[in-house]
Amino acid sequence: MKYLKEIAIIFGITMIGELLNQWIPFPVPAGVYGLFILLGLLCSGAVKLQDVQATGNLLLDLMPLMFIPSAVGLIEKFDELKAILVPFFVITVVSTLVVMTVTGKSAEWIIRRQKKEEN
């Protein structure tokens, strides 16, 4: 019964996210709408953590698995990429490292400054 209730809540929120995704003309995915709905419900106390936690943690544990099918699909799309293979590779690698570095460093800079002020 525990799982039944949890799955019902998670599927229900997912469905509402899908409806919002269809109705609102922004390219915001259903899952992101659902994320904020569940967060709102948790914060308001309408849904308790133990009402979603076991199923939620299972889904989060299995999340990497869910990327495999679409990633394997790359074998079919290789032709479209051939024309820009080298720039594609360089741009993707460099910009990913740039984003990681500037995000991490700027956040860390603020966190450390806050810690100093507190002391």
Add this chain to the structure above:
Amino acid sequence: MPLYFGMFVSVAAYLVGMALKKKLGWAILNPLLVAILLVMALLKATGISYGDYNQGASYISYFLTPATVCLAIPLYKQLELLKKNLAAVLCGITTGVAGSVLSIFAMSLVFRLERVHYVSLLPKSITTAIGMGVAEEAGGIVTITIVSIIFTGILGNIVAEGWFKLVGIREPIAKGLALGTAAHAIGTSKALELGEVEGAMSSLSIAVAGLMTVIAVPLMAGLIG
């Protein structure tokens, strides 16, 4: 083809990836990457088409939407931490999104990319569902966008731990923000492995960076005509 072929093969390949990582402990042996390459090799070797594989495997992908919803759970648990570090969160994600579109713009100039390829790459650091829509609006080739998003995610997932050490990023909050902003949900699955704080910050970054990119791409798209 049995419907469960695709599902079984995907799960089994991931298990092999996990076992290899445990046994050898090399960072490059990322279980996700190993699983993807194993399935690709299997399809090539047996001549089974991607369509036949995906007929069953696609059911796994359907669970990505409820899994994304459940990212609210680590986020909720770390809400106090988020409120306390709101400035760092917003600043980190904003500089990350700016760094992403500006570095892609600069390199597109260097490589003299056509506009259609440039705008296809602009949303590469955000989650597929948002990125596809953004690329389509800007007149890009959606296939290239999808490939670059998945490649970015896997790359971020693989290199994050080593790169954080190399450039000296140590705060769990900063690591989570960096992973989510650079490598969306695939990066977030790595962040969840690193810890609950990392996972929560990364989950938040998917949503915030995605929404900021929706605004940034149309502004940047016009710069290469």
